[in-house]
Amino acid sequence: MAIPLLSALAIIGTSLSTSATAQSQIPVNPVAMVNQFEATNGKFDGYRRSGAKGVCATGEFTGSPEGRALSVASVFSGKPIPVLARFSVGGANPKAADNTKSQRNMSLQFTLPNGEQWLMGNISAPIFGSATPQQLMALLVARQPDPVTKAADPAKIKAFNDANPEVLLQGRYLASQPVPASFSSVNYWGVHAFSFTNASGAKQFGKWVFEPVNGTQGLTDEEAKEKGPNFLADDLRQRVKEGKVAFNFNLELAQPGDQLDNATVALPEGRKKVTLGTLRITSVSPDEKGACVTVNYNPMVMPKGVEPSNDPMLSARAAPYAVALGRRLSEGPKQ
Numbered sequence: 418m419a420i421p422l423l424s425a426l427a428i429i430g431t432s433l434s435t436s437a438t439a440q441s442q443i444p445v446n447p448v449a450m451v452n453q454f455e456a457t458n459g460k461f462d463g464y465r466r467s468g469a470k471g472v473c474a475t476g477e478f479t480g481s482p483e484g485r486a487l488s489v490a491s492v493f494s495g496k497p498i499p500v501l502a503r504f505s506v507g508g509a510n511p512k513a514a515d516n517t518k519s520q521r522n523m524s525l526q527f528t529l530p531n532g533e534q535w536l537m538g539n540i541s542a543p544i545f546g547s548a549t550p551q552q553l554m555a556l557l558v559a560r561q562p563d564p565v566t567k568a569a570d571p572a573k574i575k576a577f578n579d580a581n582p583e584v585l586l587q588g589r590y591l592a593s594q595p596v597p598a599s600f601s602s603v604n605y606w607g608v609h610a611f612s613f614t615n616a617s618g619a620k621q622f623g624k625w626v627f628e629p630v631n632g633t634q635g636l637t638d639e640e641a642k643e644k645g646p647n648f649l650a651d652d653l654r655q656r657v658k659e660g661k662v663a664f665n666f667n668l669e670l671a672q673p674g675d676q677l678d679n680a681t682v683a684l685p686e687g688r689k690k691v692t693l694g695t696l697r698i699t700s701v702s703p704d705e706k707g708a709c710v711t712v713n714y715n716p717m718v719m720p721k722g723v724e725p726s727n728d729p730m731l732s733a734r735a736a737p738y739a740v741a742l743g744r745r746l747s748e749g750p751k752q
């Protein structure tokens with residue numbers, strides 16, 4: 418029996434849109450993802466494929482009573498917890514300039530009693546630049562330089578951005594902020610939601626931000642120019658020597674209805690914020706080496722009492738981080 422034309426088109430339309438949806442849910446192969454990072458952002462042997470230019474530091478975290486009220490995690494006990502930190506500049510280039518309005522990162526490894534660890538990689542923006550691993554992969558493909566011209570195709574980038582406007586929000590935020598005066602003077606957000614479980618079993622979702630105890634500090638365009646492209650590591654060494662570097666670990670508490678599965682969407686303004694504890698940075702590596710060089714700050718490693726949300730970007734980070742670590746270890750890890 419012949420199918421009327423309109424019905425046939427409807428069937429084709431349904432199957433096309435179903436396959437497009439299915440496509441967007443196909444897990445991204447972590448090897449393909451790291452290959453695409455290299456194809457788009459450049460390959461620098463031995464360096465992290467993201468946050469390549471960085472410096473190791475150590476510190477101590479002390480949890481607060483508010484932290485203990487929200488979560489049974491041993492990190493909030495109030496006893497000093499050793500932390501292995503890494504501060505870095507966004508991007509794959511180990512020679513990235515320190516004096517531009519790009520992303521800064523603060524990655525942390527808390528070493529907890531009973532062999533537990535908490536790993537996290539936090540960024541100097543309240544949101545990330547893609548909502549799903551599939552969108553990140555497509556973004557990288559759209560921005561891949563042509564092998565001949567060595568430049569990305571502006572038409573491809575525009576078409577991708579027009580179809581995925583949320584990928585521009587993070588860049589807009591960073592452009593709206595001054596160049597950070599120091600690794601120690603900018604806020605670092607976790608961007609994903611996590612849940613915190615207390616001794617009564619009550620769960621509270623939230624998104625965290627590490628805020629400098631002495632406040633944020635930015636540079637004017639003139640000051641940034643004068644600082645030059647390599648000042649952040651020495652600045653941090655100096656400020657830590659003076660005992661000035663500390664952050665409050667603050668949790669913005671989610672309310673019912675808040676979107677918790679999208680790293681491009683911050684919690685609404687004005688959510689209650691509680692201080693879970695204070696992180697003090699106590700030493701900075703004198704050179705590019707240090708214990709953080711071989712650490713993979715996989716944010717899916719967390720203590721009992723803290724659980725991940727179902728943000729697809731969060732779980733998608735674990736495998737590519739492992740692939741990237743494997744590559745840089747075999748190349749001879751640097752920074």
Ligand code: HEM
Pocket residue numbers: 450451454464465466467468471503504505522523524538539540545549550553606607608680712713714730733734737738741742745
């Ligand atoms: C599917 C999504 C993502 C992929 C595939 C990805 C990929 C990577 C890779 C390959 C590295 C280098 C890891 C290493 O060599 O140890 C890295 C580092 C990093 N990423 Fe991501 N990333 C993703 C999402 C995010 C998000 C949402 C954030 C926001 C908080 C983020 C923040 C960071 C930071 C701060 C570092 C530097 C960590 C360090 O100092 O070692 N990433 N990322």
